[in-house]
Amino acid sequence: MAKHATPKLDQLESGPWPSFVSDIKQEAEMRAKNPKGLDYQIPVDCPEDLLGVLELSYNEGETHWKHGGIVGVFGYGGGVIGRYCDQPEMFPGVAHFHTVRVNQPAGKFYTSEYLRKLCDIWDLRGSGLTNMHGSTGDIVLLGTTTPQLEEIFWELTHDLETDLGGSGSNLRTPAACMGESRCEYACYDSQQMCYDLTQEYQDELHRPAFPYKFKFKFDACPNGCVASIARSDFSVIGTWKDSIKIDQDAVAEYVAGKIAPNAGAHSGRDWGKFDIEAEVVNRCPSKALSWDGSKLSVNAKDCVRCMHCINTMPKAVRIGDERGASILVGAKAPILDGAQMGSLLVPFIEAKDPWDEVKEVIENIWDWWMEEGKNRERVGETIKRLSLQKLLEVTNTAPQPQHVVEPRSNPYIFFKEEEVPGGWDRDITEYRKRHQR
Missing domain, CATH: 3.30.70.2500 (Alpha-Beta Plaits)
Structure with missing residues (x-):
């Protein structure tokens, strides 16, 4: 009982x-x-x-x-x-x-x-x-x-030769997808990066010294099987710089119904007769794809790597060859200021062992966040409070179009003194001369 x-x-x-x-x-x-x-x-x-x-x-x-x-x-x-x-x-x-x-x-x-x-x-x-x-x-x-x-x-x-994970205001246990061990879309070795950074940052993992928790998560491709873009302070997502690769013969087989889209019955959906315009071209979020009745084309500059065309027609459309990763910073669950997704910091980085470029970005963020972050403030909240521009500055990242969410509505542009040749005094003097004339 x-x-x-x-x-x-x-x-x-x-x-x-x-x-x-x-x-x-x-x-x-x-x-x-x-x-x-x-x-x-x-x-x-x-x-x-x-x-x-x-x-x-x-x-x-x-x-x-x-x-x-x-x-x-x-x-x-x-x-x-x-x-x-x-x-x-x-x-x-x-x-x-x-x-x-x-x-x-x-x-x-x-x-x-x-x-x-x-x-x-x-x-x-x-x-x-x-x-x-x-x-x-x-x-x-x-x-x-x-x-x-x-x-x-x-x-x-x-x-078991197994360590404890992270808890408290420290680096939490890094997590990765299966990456190159199983996934044909992997753009970098997410497992190796996860393991190496876990070994590299043992002190940060076991001895809390941060304002609050900090999470690494590694997705080897934009499908994001560990949802790093929404669940980690530092998200590394595999991507490519060149164009997707299209096998036109395989595209024709999908259109003719000889190959089942999205793995057929295993996708859990009855596709019926496959309509490439309805299922692929019209669903491209950036309108990068076009179909002329016999050929599928892509405007590589407009492609946002959403993976939809690749997932729908995996035998016809493949990821590019110039592979690396994007780094996003600041995702979190709703603790203080609501949930937020990661913001793009580095559009493309060559993610290769020994990951020195990635480590440099990490350590620059930590140095800044540990100095400026408030108690129990995630790094994403620090960025929101002090601006993405400040994050670009402390990580030595040049501003790029990918950092812009929307066009500015404020007509005023403020410069720092060091950005004005000769400093403020010279600028004011020149203004007065022109005004007097």
Whole structure:
């Protein structure tokens, strides 16, 4: 029999979709039976008490998790999020319920052996509940006690050769798509860049020193499978400088119905008779494509790399050959000033190992943000407060048309003194001479 009555949580199991409540109940039942005969290092009733405290929160309309101080492992300032219940007498199994963030491999590639060992550690020293993956990218291990943190850290680093992830006002765990390992559209090696920058910035990852969190995310092509443009302070998105490549014979086969568009049935859509003008040309957001009845043409200067034509006709349209990446800065979720997407900073950069150009941009941003950013202010909010022009200045980026959102409506243009030959005094003197004449 369940330890706590949970009528409100039970309702969450009644819908058509799998429920996290069922998962917690399954873990609670398994721990009560203990089929593996484990010597659990945290209270056996942890999952059961987790259900109880959540039901209480639903009944009372307020959380029963409190901030009880900072916990972590020796030498690290991040990686563990402290959780304490404010009703420890009622729910002793979750009096401590710390979350451990584990640094995921680039592209999220695992072996079954690795996952089994990870679960063995967490079954013994944690609640057995995991989140694969959290919104920041990490493997998230939900619920353990303070005495187990060093034990978990030792086993992760020594047995699995895996580090903790980021938490707090530091560099969060970098995340990347599968990139060149699986994707035919990859414009740079996103996995390698993710790994190298993770190794390069270990101090920034583990010892919080920023005004607030800072996230790297790496998309190897404009399809953006990790949504870096919306979810990271520093987004690297693969792109190309030259034109897309068009195989006219393959285009003709799509038009004739010999090749199914967008992988056919696997796309989940019945396309019917394929209409290249309706499905490709008219859907080009910048009107860069044209079709004369027998040939598909592109105006390369107008192409914005949206990937629609490539995704629709992958055998006929391919990415260009002069490949690299764009860098966007400042995306975030709505914490202080609302959600915002990343702003384009570097339209094109050659993203090649050892990534020196990328690192230079990163470090210039950090130097400026750590000096000018307010407490708990994301870099995107600092940019919004101090201007994109200031960001261009501190990163030594020349202004380009791609930085302009819309034409200016203010007729006044303000110059800095160093931009005026001879300085302000000479400028005023010349003005007075002309005015007197």
